[in-house]
Amino acid sequence: MLEKINSLEDLKKLSIKDKKILAEDIRKYILEIVSENGGHLASNLGVVELTIAMESVFNVPEDKIIWDVGHQSYVHKILTGRKEQMKTLRKLNGIAGFPKTNESETDCFNTGHSSTSISAALGMARARDIEGKNNSVVAVIGDGALTGGMALEALNDAGYSGTRMTVILNDNEMSISKNIGGMNMLLSKLRTKRTYTKSSVSIKNMINKIPVVGKPFVKVVQRVKRSIKQLIIPKMFFEDIGFRYLGPVDGHNIEELERMLKITKELDGPVLLHVLTKKGKGYKIAEENPDKYHATSPFDIETGEVKGKKKKDYSKVFGEKLIELAKKNKNIVAITASMKDGTGLKDFQKEFPNRFFDIGIAEQHAVGLAAGMAKAGLIPFVPIYSSFYQRAYDQVIHDVAIQNLPVIMCVDRAGIVGADGETHQGEFDMAFFRLVPNLTIMAPKDFKELEDMMEYAITLKRPVVIRYPRGGESNKITFDKHEKIKLGKAEVLKEGKDISIIAIGKTVSRAMEISNILKENKIEAEVINARFLKPLDKETITNSIEKTKFVITIEDGTIINGLGTAVKELIVDKELKDVKIKSYAYPDEFIKHGAVEELEEIYHLDTNSIYEDTLEINKQKQEKNQKEEKGQVKDKENKNREQEENKEEEKKQEEIQRK
Numbered sequence: 191m192l193e194k195i196n197s198l199e200d201l202k203k204l205s206i207k208d209k210k211i212l213a214e215d216i217r218k219y220i221l222e223i224v225s226e227n228g229g230h231l232a233s234n235l236g237v238v239e240l241t242i243a244m245e246s247v248f249n250v251p252e253d254k255i256i257w258d259v260g261h262q263s264y265v266h267k268i269l270t271g272r273k274e275q276m277k278t279l280r281k282l283n284g285i286a287g288f289p290k291t292n293e294s295e296t297d298c299f300n301t302g303h304s305s306t307s308i309s310a311a312l313g314m315a316r317a318r319d320i321e322g323k324n325n326s327v328v329a330v331i332g333d334g335a336l337t338g339g340m341a342l343e344a345l346n347d348a349g350y351s352g353t354r355m356t357v358i359l360n361d362n363e364m365s366i367s368k369n370i371g372g373m374n375m376l377l378s379k380l381r382t383k384r385t386y387t388k389s390s391v392s393i394k395n396m397i398n399k400i401p402v403v404g405k406p407f408v409k410v411v412q413r414v415k416r417s418i419k420q421l422i423i424p425k426m427f428f429e430d431i432g433f434r435y436l437g438p439v440d441g442h443n444i445e446e447l448e449r450m451l452k453i454t455k456e457l458d459g460p461v462l463l464h465v466l467t468k469k470g471k472g473y474k475i476a477e478e479n480p481d482k483y484h485a486t487s488p489f490d491i492e493t494g495e496v497k498g499k500k501k502k503d504y505s506k507v508f509g510e511k512l513i514e515l516a517k518k519n520k521n522i523v524a525i526t527a528s529m530k531d532g533t534g535l536k537d538f539q540k541e542f543p544n545r546f547f548d549i550g551i552a553e554q555h556a557v558g559l560a561a562g563m564a565k566a567g568l569i570p571f572v573p574i575y576s577s578f579y580q581r582a583y584d585q586v587i588h589d590v591a592i593q594n595l596p597v598i599m600c601v602d603r604a605g606i607v608g609a610d611g612e613t614h615q616g617e618f619d620m621a622f623f624r625l626v627p628n629l630t631i632m633a634p635k636d637f638k639e640l641e642d643m644m645e646y647a648i649t650l651k652r653p654v655v656i657r658y659p660r661g662g663e664s665n666k667i668t669f670d671k672h673e674k675i676k677l678g679k680a681e682v683l684k685e686g687k688d689i690s691i692i693a694i695g696k697t698v699s700r701a702m703e704i705s706n707i708l709k710e711n712k713i714e715a716e717v718i719n720a721r722f723l724k725p726l727d728k729e730t731i732t733n734s735i736e737k738t739k740f741v742i743t744i745e746d747g748t749i750i751n752g753l754g755t756a757v758k759e760l761i762v763d764k765e766l767k768d769v770k771i772k773s774y775a776y777p778d779e780f781i782k783h784g785a786v787e788e789l790e791e792i793y794h795l796d797t798n799s800i801y802e803d804t805l806e807i808n809k810q811k812q813e814k815n816q817k818e819e820k821g822q823v824k825d826k827e828n829k830n831r832e833q834e835e836n837k838e839e840e841k842k843q844e845e846i847q848r849k
């Protein structure tokens with residue numbers, strides 16, 4: 191059936207029976223692609239019928255569908271003319287793993303971070319009303335994403351405004367792991383109810399028939415009415431804030447879905463359609479382990495085994511060390527914004543269930559909560575991915591930094607993460623944290639240094655940022671030396687007279703690799719592991735630059751306001767003369783998806799590019815030195831000649847005078 195579907199027109203012609211066959215074909219196709227390329231599996235398998243029904247009932251691109259997070263948009267992409275290209279999913283220059291407006295006009299809004307869809311949909315609906323158009327606007331949001339503050343802010347606005355729009359709540363009871371929170375408690379009550387289309391209307395009518403006589407009586411009766419409603423219809427939360435609630439509906443029944451979607455299309459004002467789906471639907475292994483197959487590396491379809499050996503990564507080292515530290519210090523607690531697996535906290539939760547807090551997809555709250563805990567004497571560790579820390583920037587400044595509170599902010603997935611692309615790349619954190627007063631910012635060169643930094647952070651008793659990358663240590667360089675961590679002290683890993691290479695975090699091993707190749711070319715590089723972006727070790731760096739007069743900086747962050755900028759500021763402030771500096775970092779642009787190694791090469795951050803560049807600059811430097819030396823020799827010769835001539839002239843004058 192999938193072979194016959196090349197456009198939405200083809201889809202719309204199918205009978206329900208054929209759409210069911212199509213759904214199975216799409217599942218197989220997604221399984222093939224994700225098992226090859228990696229990607230978000232379980233969420234996509236869960237929305238196959240929902241997407242078919244939506245694309246059948248709504249008329250995209252005139253009607254607007256906004257996919258929250260967007261990780262579940264594969265079915266949509268397959269149905270909207272990108273079936274063949276999906277084989278390039280998440281590859282360099284291939285189809286992105288999230289909606290992209292530049293890929294298709296049916297992707298009406300870019301997403302990637304959670305909980306944005308209702309705001310965007312409301313914005314489009316308001317624009318439609320102002321322009322006097324009539325199209326539908328739909329936000330599709332998961333129960334996980336509904337725990338995010340931005341979604342709740344948007345519900346609050348949309349319900350009150352009465353704007354015509356639809357929110358489809360795709361409820362699979364899962365965020366990445368089991369969903370939690372008060373909203374989830376509300377949804378679990380709703381899940382067990384039968385569909386409210388007719389029944390809700392009749393219950394409402396019944397309640398409205400309770401007579402209200404006399405003013406003092408009104409309030410009492412209203413309160414009674416309200417509690418009766420709450421008892422019978424937990425959907426009242428949505429209705430009370432201004433939404434018309436429909437559902438719950440079986441999210442794998444295309445016929446029923448289409449029927450309900452058609453109703454939503456006809457209704458005025460904001461509507462919330464509650465759809466129940468199963469994460470991983472149709473692939474037993476994912477149904478049984480939806481968290482493991484939420485996002486996966488390439489795997490074997492038969493066994494579900496992930497291909498290739500899984501190496502130890504920074505998140506795991508972080509999680510293990512935190513358990514060790516927490517055993518010694520009862521004040522240590524851990525907070526996650528719905529990412530306990532990704533950030534390595536799974537075992538911490540088992541070991542210390544009372545000191546572990548999964549607070550939903552709510553990064554702002556995570557940091558605000560940590561600030562409160564720190565103020566009251568606890569030591570909160572808050573591991574959040576770099577790109578998601580963007581959400582909590584104000585909380586870092588307002589709640590943590592201004593009050594100088596000892597919150598330990600662990601920035602996981604710092605730097606380029608690869609296939610998830612521009613919304614998930616973590617190249618900005620050094621830049622945006624560097625300008626916040628009171629923050630100490632560190633990045634480890636390897637696992638051992640991460641452990642040392644975590645231990646050290648506790649002793650500081652003020653806000654600390656520790657950033658570390660996705661994946662594991664370098665497999666080319668191992669570090670034997672680990673100097674004790676001291677505030678604002680860099681580590682000189684290798685002494686040299688020709689060039690200073692200053693790096694931080696993951697790129698320190700690259701600096702070592704480059705220095706090794708340079709050595710083969712008789713160039714002695716001094717390698718400095720900066721360790722601290724803030725406070726920067728000005729003394730060590732100045733001494734090195736004064737010696738070599740040629741410095742390169744390497745970092746997996748943006749070129750603006752990172753390590754390179756800090757070193758340049760230092761050179762200017764200290765008025766260091768005749769210094770050549772070249773900074774390697776990501777440029778001032780959003781970095782698209784692709785393998786990390788490919789992206790590093792494109793942006794000249796790979797070992798070879800830096801090495802070749804360095805060789806060239808060093809050659810220029812030597813030529814300049816030689817020229818200067820030659821110039822100096824010539825100057826000396828000229829001076830000597832002048833002196834001789836002067837002497838002769840003096841002699842002549844003396845002779846004349848004597849005569």
Ligand SMILES: Cc1ncc(C[n+]2csc(CCOP(=O)(O)OP(=O)(O)O)c2C)c(N)n1
Pocket residue numbers: 233236259261262302303304331332333334335336360362364365366469527528529551553578581
């Ligand atoms: C701001 C932000 N924090 C964290 C994430 C990581 N993340 C991606 S999907 C997801 C769970 C989403 O759950 P839900 O909305 O229920 O969708 P489902 O995958 O269950 O369909 C999380 C936490 C994110 N994308 N954005």
